Ligand SMILES: NC(=O)c1ccc[n+]([C@@H]2O[C@H](COP(=O)([O-])OP(=O)(O)OC[C@H]3O[C@@H](n4cnc5c(N)ncnc54)[C@H](O)[C@@H]3O)[C@@H](O)[C@H]2O)c1
Ligand SMILES: O=C(O)C(=O)C[C@@H](O)[C@H](O)[C@H](O)COP(=O)(O)O
């Protein structure tokens with residue numbers, strides 16, 4: 001996989017002008033969802049760089065990360081004259097960059113694309129590293145491809161219109177990056193004033209966080225080994241997210257990851273001795289900011305069934321990424337069904353359900 005250019009922008013207009021120049025193309029397309037079309041596209045259009053661009057707009061959020069939406073994007077590209085040499089700009093959160101990235105990766109076997117992430121989650125995580133895809137058969141990201149954007153342009157000014165839920169959703173992936181990197185970064189994240197955001201300080205934290213991801217992706221772009229660190233909290237988190245989607249009470253991805261981290265830190269403590277006090281502090285932060293995902297013990301089998309679809313699994317065993325300590329990563333850890341049920345008991349007890 002080619003190395004991806006990730007820029008923390010001082011001027012989005014200048015960076016976008018340069019990124020477009022680096023991708024010679026015959027026709028330009030810009031993909032938004034219904035919210036980023038209204039909130040983010042106008043400032044980009046003011047630059048004049050998109051004057052000849054064809055606009056494609058899709059429904060917002062994960063309920064639209066589907067085959068039907070993907071087909072609608074292929075259709076718009078196909079009927080509006082896209083060729084193998086066209087360029088797509090994805091302007092939005094992780095739903096837009098995942099689905100738009102996959103549309104670009106597959107249309108005429110692959111066209112160039114640029115990501116301009118507009119949510120915190122997409123800036124620190126989704127827009128970077130080349131994982132693209134859609135949900136399918138009730139499972140998260142079941143269909144997709146590794147296909148990096150040519151450039152990722154991060155403009156943190158877009159964060160000013162983000163609501164608190166989506167701020168905390170992205171913050172969960174940042175907390176994950178803290179846990180898998182080093183204690184100083186983890187402490188900084190636990191102490192950041194999330195109730196009165198200093199956007200200059202946030203920009204710096206975003207830069208640090210995306211660097212954690214870039215460093216790992218550079219070592220292992222196709223997730224054969226260390227990239228599994230980026231999946232901390234996701235074996236359980238994706239199971240929560242899939243169950244919530246099936247029950248038509250969708251939860252934001254980052255919230256599911258935060259609750260998944262509660263479970264997987266417990267498993268880390270149990271299996272590889274993650275320090276109890278650091279587990280307690282992390283769980284307290286999550287309890288204070290993310291509320292609780294409720295389910296009773298009758299749902300354990302269904303959650304277990306979702307976990308059997310995790311992409312890290314091999315030959316019938318469920319695979320977790322665990323931590324011996326902050327930054328001390330143990331990939332390819334397995335747990336049997338009884339231990340997984342014990343972990344779910346712990347989650348319910350410590351979250352007070
Ligand atoms: N590819 C990866 O490596 C990767 C990593 C993490 C998450 N993901 C995926 O990303 C998706 C979640 O991404 P997300 O959290 O960005 O959700 P999202 O894209 O659904 O965006 C959340 C909401 O915020 C709105 N929004 C976007 N930008 C805004 C802005 N600047 N101001 C106000 N509102 C804005 C959107 O329209 C949407 O309603 C999930 O599908 C998840 O699986 C992928
Ligand atoms: O980039 C990665 O690698 C990650 O695992 C990042 C995750 O935060 C992200 O949610 C990713 O989409 C999960 O991928 P999946 O392979 O478990 O579907």
Ligand SMILES: [Zn+2]
Nearest residue numbers: 173234253257
């Ligand atoms: Zn994630």
